[in-house]
Amino acid sequence: MTKTLLSMPDLQARALAEIRNQPGCSDVRRIAINRVTGERTENNWSMCVLSAGDADANIAARAALNVQKTLRRDYNLATD
Numbered sequence: 650m651t652k653t654l655l656s657m658p659d660l661q662a663r664a665l666a667e668i669r670n671q672p673g674c675s676d677v678r679r680i681a682i683n684r685v686t687g688e689r690t691e692n693n694w695s696m697c698v699l700s701a702g703d704a705d706a707n708i709a710a711r712a713a714l715n716v717q718k719t720l721r722r723d724y725n726l727a728t729d
Contacts, residue, residue, distance in 0.1 A: 661682045663724070665677065668713055678702055682696050696713055
């Protein structure tokens with residue numbers, strides 16, 4: 650299955666919106682999208698929560714892992 654390529658800002662905006670839709674995560678403020686390189690990697694990006702805002706940090710981190718898993722099925726990070 651072919652994945653859609655997204656720019657860093659587009660992927661970050663999409664991922665943040667998805668995290669904010671998760672229960673208890675509407676106040677998450679910032680995430681980071683990290684480029685992953687290597688010959689054996691299935692995906693070329695990962696993400697983490699930088700600022701949970703008023704959300705519980707552990708809940709936000711778990712939500713980020715779930716969202717990452719879901720978005721990785723459909724999206725790759727476009728190379729510059």
